[in-house]
Amino acid sequence: MLAGCGAGFDANTNKPYAPNEAQALIENGAYGTRGIQIPQAFILGPDSGAQIPWRGSAPIYLNILNTAGTPDTLEAVNAGDMGTVKVTAPIQLPSNQLVNTGKPTPQIMLESIPKSLRGGESVKLDLQFANAGIVSLHVPVVTRSREFTEYPPAPGATAAPTPTPSATAAEEEEH
Numbered sequence: 001m002l003a004g005c006g007a008g009f010d011a012n013t014n015k016p017y018a019p020n021e022a023q024a025l026i027e028n029g030a031y032g033t034r035g036i037q038i039p040q041a042f043i044l045g046p047d048s049g050a051q052i053p054w055r056g057s058a059p060i061y062l063n064i065l066n067t068a069g070t071p072d073t074l075e076a077v078n079a080g081d082m083g084t085v086k087v088t089a090p091i092q093l094p095s096n097q098l099v100n101t102g103k104p105t106p107q108i109m110l111e112s113i114p115k116s117l118r119g120g121e122s123v124k125l126d127l128q129f130a131n132a133g134i135v136s137l138h139v140p141v142v143t144r145s146r147e148f149t150e151y152p153p154a155p156g157a158t159a160a161p162t163p164t165p166s167a168t169a170a171e172e173e174e175h
Contacts (some may be wrong), residue, residue: 025137034132035068039098043110044151045119045141052117052141059106059151060085060125060139066093066132073130074101082123083113093129102151119143 024031025038032038040063046052066072072093077085088107093099101107110123122138129135142148 025135032065032067033135035066035072036093036127036129036132036135037065037067038135038137039063039065041125041137041139042148043117043123043139043141044106044148045117045143048119048143048145050118050143052113054113054116056113056117057083057109057111058113058117058141059102060108060110061100061102061106061151062108062127064091064093064099064101066095066097066099068131069095070131071095072132074127075130076128077108078126078128079110079123080126081114083110085109085125086111090130117141119145 024040025033025036040061042061044059044061052058060077062074064074074087074091074093077087079085086109091099091101091107119141120143122140124136124138127135127137144151
């Protein structure tokens with residue numbers, strides 16, 4: 001009854017969403033595509049208020065579920081003009097088994113980032129699978145805060161600037 005206020009095809013209760021900052025693969029209004037489901041995807045950014053510097057790198061975390069019935073392989077990832085992506089080795093995706101590309105250590109890194117990144121931006125990734133082909137999605141950069149603090153910091157992330165105290169108007173009048 002409460003959701004009735006948002007009735008219609010454009011109602012926010014009628015749209016799929018990811019319950020946190022991370023992204024889920026939704027294509028043409030359906031969850032997943034060509035047997036590939038990605039319930040969570042994010043690029044781990046810096047601590048809150050900090051930034052990943054120009055030419056820096058950041059780990060990409062993907063949870064991938066292959067529901068196609070036959071094994072598949074994530075062979076490569078492309079980030080277009082947002083840097084190069086290094087995949088340590090092809091990632092095997094057995095049928096109906098959730099694969100986390102970030103545990104125990106990240107297997108995918110966004111490197112040579114052409115601009116400083118803070119939390120809140122998103123990067124379009126093209127994932128190349130052996131059987132499913134290319135699957136594209138926009139992956140958010142999340143800061144290391146709240147549930148993301150358990151992840152190690154991005155290599156080379158710079159700390160947030162520390163404010164320096166300045167003289168007050170009263171102190172300046174005394175001099």
